Amino acid sequence: MKYCPLCATDLKIIDVDGTQRLSCPSNDCDYVYWDNPTPVVAGIVELDDSVILVRNVGWPEKMFGLIAGFLEKGETPEEGILREVREELGLEGQIQDFVGYYPFYELNQLLLVFHVRAAGEIVLGKELEAHKLIQANALKPWPFGTGLALKDWLEARKE
Numbered sequence: 054m055k056y057c058p059l060c061a062t063d064l065k066i067i068d069v070d071g072t073q074r075l076s077c078p079s080n081d082c083d084y085v086y087w088d089n090p091t092p093v094v095a096g097i098v099e100l101d102d103s104v105i106l107v108r109n110v111g112w113p114e115k116m117f118g119l120i121a122g123f124l125e126k127g128e129t130p131e132e133g134i135l136r137e138v139r140e141e142l143g144l145e146g147q148i149q150d151f152v153g154y155y156p157f158y159e160l161n162q163l164l165l166v167f168h169v170r171a172a173g174e175i176v177l178g179k180e181l182e183a184h185k186l187i188q189a190n191a192l193k194p195w196p197f198g199t200g201l202a203l204k205d206w207l208e209a210r211k212e
């Protein structure tokens with residue numbers, strides 16, 4: 054962000070209550086760019102006895118992750134993840150559990166991760182390029198983002 058969205062003045066780094074923040078320097082405007090984390094819903098989606106991993110359009114060939122997306126205005130996180138499962142996989146899902154929340158500091162996001170059981174035929178949405186089905190005991194969680202939720206989920210399953 055470069056310009057104030059309220060008055061179009063060039064934003065500057067200004068001390069706000071002891072923290073340096075990108076803010077509007079105009080005396081007539083008190084805009085502060087807080088840069089708060091964005092909530093993102095993600096799903097460990099099980100179909101039969103496998104978990105669905107997906108590759109978004111534009112991701113490197115070998116990179117797969119969980120289904121994830123931004124909330125729509127007015128939507129609960131549960132509604133959001135079930136909508137993503139419907140839109141991106143063409144499946145009807147049912148929430149099994151809330152796995153937990155995971156700060157993803159690199160992307161300034163707060164991930165809300167659910168375990169979802171799904172049924173139907175997979176039809177990939179236009180944001181996805183590929184998918185794979187992996188049995189839970191063969192999953193290898195990646196050490197960042199949604200991978201941390203997957204790791205916790207796998208460990209809880211073993212108990």
Ligand SMILES: [Zn+2]
Pocket residue numbers: 057058059060061062077078079082083084
């Ligand atoms: Zn301003």
